[in-house]
Amino acid sequence: MVVFAGQGDARRSMELLWRAPAPDEVRPGPKPALTLDAILDAAIAIADEQGMDALSMRAVGQRVGRTGMALYTYVPNKNELIDLMYDRVHAELPDGPPADDGWRPGVEAWAGELWAFYQRHPWVLRVSQVRPVLGPHEYAVVESAARILRVSGLSAPLLLRTISTLFHFVRGAAQTVAEARLAARATGTSNEDWWFARSALMPEVAPDFARRYPTIVGLSTEDTFRVPEGEPYLEAQAAETFRVGLGLILDGVEAALPGTPRT
Amino acid sequence: MVVFAGQGDARRSMELLWRAPAPDEVRPGPKPALTLDAILDAAIAIADEQGMDALSMRAVGQRVGRTGMALYTYVPNKNELIDLMYDRVHAELPDGPPADDGWRPGVEAWAGELWAFYQRHPWVLRVSQVRPVLGPHEYAVVESAARILRVSGLSAPLLLRTISTLFHFVRGAAQTVAEARLAARATGTSNEDWWFARSALMPEVAPDFARRYPTIVGLSTEDTFRVPEGEPYLEAQAAETFRVGLGLILDGVEAALPGTPRT
DNA sequence: GATGATACTTTACGCTGTAAGGAGATACTA
DNA sequence: TAGTATCTCCTTACAGCGTAAAGTATCATC
Numbered sequence: 001m002v003v004f005a006g007q008g009d010a011r012r013s014m015e016l017l018w019r020a021p022a023p024d025e026v027r028p029g030p031k032p033a034l035t036l037d038a039i040l041d042a043a044i045a046i047a048d049e050q051g052m053d054a055l056s057m058r059a060v061g062q063r064v065g066r067t068g069m070a071l072y073t074y075v076p077n078k079n080e081l082i083d084l085m086y087d088r089v090h091a092e093l094p095d096g097p098p099a100d101d102g103w104r105p106g107v108e109a110w111a112g113e114l115w116a117f118y119q120r121h122p123w124v125l126r127v128s129q130v131r132p133v134l135g136p137h138e139y140a141v142v143e144s145a146a147r148i149l150r151v152s153g154l155s156a157p158l159l160l161r162t163i164s165t166l167f168h169f170v171r172g173a174a175q176t177v178a179e180a181r182l183a184a185r186a187t188g189t190s191n192e193d194w195w196f197a198r199s200a201l202m203p204e205v206a207p208d209f210a211r212r213y214p215t216i217v218g219l220s221t222e223d224t225f226r227v228p229e230g231e232p233y234l235e236a237q238a239a240e241t242f243r244v245g246l247g248l249i250l251d252g253v254e255a256a257l258p259g260t261p262r263t
Numbered sequence: 264m265v266v267f268a269g270q271g272d273a274r275r276s277m278e279l280l281w282r283a284p285a286p287d288e289v290r291p292g293p294k295p296a297l298t299l300d301a302i303l304d305a306a307i308a309i310a311d312e313q314g315m316d317a318l319s320m321r322a323v324g325q326r327v328g329r330t331g332m333a334l335y336t337y338v339p340n341k342n343e344l345i346d347l348m349y350d351r352v353h354a355e356l357p358d359g360p361p362a363d364d365g366w367r368p369g370v371e372a373w374a375g376e377l378w379a380f381y382q383r384h385p386w387v388l389r390v391s392q393v394r395p396v397l398g399p400h401e402y403a404v405v406e407s408a409a410r411i412l413r414v415s416g417l418s419a420p421l422l423l424r425t426i427s428t429l430f431h432f433v434r435g436a437a438q439t440v441a442e443a444r445l446a447a448r449a450t451g452t453s454n455e456d457w458w459f460a461r462s463a464l465m466p467e468v469a470p471d472f473a474r475r476y477p478t479i480v481g482l483s484t485e486d487t488f489r490v491p492e493g494e495p496y497l498e499a500q501a502a503e504t505f506r507v508g509l510g511l512i513l514d515g516v517e518a519a520l521p522g523t524p525r526t
Numbered sequence: 527g528a529t530g531a532t533a534c535t536t537t538a539c540g541c542t543g544t545a546a547g548g549a550g551a552t553a554c555t556a
Numbered sequence: 557t558a559g560t561a562t563c564t565c566c567t568t569a570c571a572g573c574g575t576a577a578a579g580t581a582t583c584a585t586c
Binding site: 006026030067069073 | 561563567
């Protein structure tokens with residue numbers, strides 16, 4: 001029993017996240033038949049396959065052959081489970097040394113990995129960014145970006161905020177794709193059909209559209225980007241935004257480099 | 264009764280979003296005592312005050328003096344309610360002509376308004392961006408940004424993706440603040456206390472931290488940004504990221520302008 | 527006055543996270 | 557060896573959720 005309420009929880013959480021080696025005293029009671037990793041793998045599999053909404057304690061329990069309540073001996077509650085899933089899955093991202101051909105290709109590769117990662121695990125985008133940032137594997141992703149950007153000569157304050165900016169941007173762009181796919185699965189209709197059904201009604205519900213939004217209408221007709229045949233519209237658009245937006249941010253970084261004179 | 268399943272839903276949704284004027288036939292049955300707007304205001308008030316998790320059909324019903332089920336005569340289901348809340352609240356954002364002192368101050372003002380808006384209505388950040396984009400008031404926000412950026416001379420494809428990039432970035436930065444406040448309220452401890460309790464345990468659970476993440480450690484000590492006395496740490500950090508990141512993106516836009524030669 | 531549409535309520539179902547209590551297994555101590 | 561403490565895991569239970577189904581009261585029309 002811990003005297004100060006809440007403090008014990010913080011220690012428990014941190015030990016789980018950082019996998020503090022369990023004190024190897026011999027303990028009474030039945031040996032645990034499961035491992036934390038097995039539970040996390042099951043939970044991650046469910047979230048990957050069926051989405052975050054399908055992730056329930058009972059579902060995870062069933063997947064490891066137990067009841068939902070059995071998980072509470074391994075994990076304090078569902079929130080902590082999600083935090084642990086979040087950090088564990090980030091171990092997939094490379095933390096090796098960046099390619100040696102300059103910071104810009106390095107950042108592009110880093111962002112590309114992150115982009116692909118979010119496509120593989122879209123549920124990660126629904127996890128709060130505030131709390132679990134203290135886990136070892138997400139630290140590794142940040143460390144990786146910092147190492148790559150370090151060689152650019154960017155000042156520390158700018159470099160740190162550049163990383164945050166990149167995170168926000170990549171997450172946002174990836175979320176569009178994730179939500180598009182989720183909506184498509186949830187409603188049973190493709191995004192294209194969904195979009196088309198509604199767009200077709202626009203002239204009826206908003207006959208003055210072109211008058212109200214002249215700039216949007218003008219820009220849309222001028223847009224030269226064409227979605228490749230057969231590719232999902234929203235996803236192709238999001239990918240293009242990712243490509244262009246990343247270039248924009250990196251141009252901004254270049255402009256902020258010490259050597260570059262400001263215009 | 265509609266023949267084609269799903270099609271009726273699309274029409275109903277669009278009519279609600281765009282407020283297609285109701286056909287003024289005299290209809291039998293009791294007069295509706297509520298209005299859609301009253302319901303939306305109640306729902307928005309709950310989400311503002313108690314967060315998205317407190318938004319239930321029963322809670323909204325109670326707030327307007329009805330049962331939860333009564334809402335289903337005004338709105339097809341909870342998802343549509345949220346979509347309508349989402350669009351309605353965007354009406355707060357200015358859609359007047361931008362200030363006339365150039366596109367860059369214009370964009371900064373636009374982004375600042377959006378940033379403040381998300382602080383006021385953090386639940387907006389938890390609404391899928393894919394579906395309700397077709398509402399009139401969010402279109403107005405996009406139109407506004409497009410009008411401001413139009414004068415920069417940016418090409419249409421670049422301009423459209425710049426807007427998306429700005430949206431992703433502002434949303435991401437604002438989400439950090441929103442989640443920080445939410446976590447603080449949910450756990451009952453301030454983010455500073457929470458952070459401190461965990462940071463204090465770091466040397467214990469990760470004694471090799473400085474060896475594993477040398478770049479992060481180095482950059483942190485070099486960071487010259489100091490959170491003003493008494494201000495919440497995470498929020499001040501997020502605000503600084505917003506300021507710096509926006510500058511970065513706008514520098515990127517400037518670099519992409521037709522007049523500017525690429526280095 | 528009967529008919530049928532409408533606004534709203536009540537009840538009910540299956541789902542959620544998790545508190546509470548109990549069963550069986552194991553390791554220590556007397 | 558018996559007793560006890562501690563552990564894993566289960567069953568049960570509770571309050572809350574979205575919403576389907578059915579019932580009641582109200583109104584316009586034929």
